[in-house]
Amino acid sequence: MNRRQSLKWMIGLSVAPLTSRGIAWAGESAGSPLLKKSKSEWASLLQPAAYRVLFEEDTERPGSSPLDREKRDGIFVCAACYLPLFDSTKKYESGTGWPSFWQPLPGAVGSKTDFKLIYPRTEYHCTRCGGHQGHVFDDGPPPTGKRYCNNGVALKFVPRADKLPVLRT
Numbered sequence: 001m002n003r004r005q006s007l008k009w010m011i012g013l014s015v016a017p018l019t020s021r022g023i024a025w026a027g028e029s030a031g032s033p034l035l036k037k038s039k040s041e042w043a044s045l046l047q048p049a050a051y052r053v054l055f056e057e058d059t060e061r062p063g064s065s066p067l068d069r070e071k072r073d074g075i076f077v078c079a080a081c082y083l084p085l086f087d088s089t090k091k092y093e094s095g096t097g098w099p100s101f102w103q104p105l106p107g108a109v110g111s112k113t114d115f116k117l118i119y120p121r122t123e124y125h126c127t128r129c130g131g132h133q134g135h136v137f138d139d140g141p142p143p144t145g146k147r148y149c150n151n152g153v154a155l156k157f158v159p160r161a162d163k164l165p166v167l168r169t
């Protein structure tokens with residue numbers, strides 16, 4: 001291992017524990033997403049239910065989203081900015097009434113701890129627009145043991161054969 005490789009390795013180590021514990025990504029500061037729009041702009045672009053989840057951190061009623069029962073092969077993109085967030089091969093039936101995944105696409109979501117209920121929970125959001133997606137728990141299936149519990153209204157499903165939407169700007 002030369003010096004550059006070992007440096008990379010050390011940087012990798014210093015970042016990995018942060019992300020796996022669900023603390024904000026290194027380099028990402030909360031509230032400064034890559035795509036910046038005011039709440040009123042988002043409110044004018046999105047359906048009210050989607051806006052409330054994505055930008056007011058609301059939670060949809062369990063079982064209310066057809067995406068909970070979506071079993072086709074494809075990609076789930078952020079309903080606000082269209083960044084691909086999850087692949088259907090990482091989706092599973094959690095029985096909670098919310099679409100659940102055991103892994104997001106690399107770099108697609110960032111997270112922070114919230115205290116909306118009495119106990120702390122790890123919320124996660126789209127790294128591009130900052131839109132709230134759901135909460136991640138440690139009771140998921142192998143290989144990650146994670147359960148990304150997502151609001152269906154914050155996602156759009158794109159079948160594998162279809163073109164992904166152009167990212168919203």
Ligand SMILES: [Zn+2]
Nearest residue numbers: 078081126129
């Ligand atoms: Zn987004």
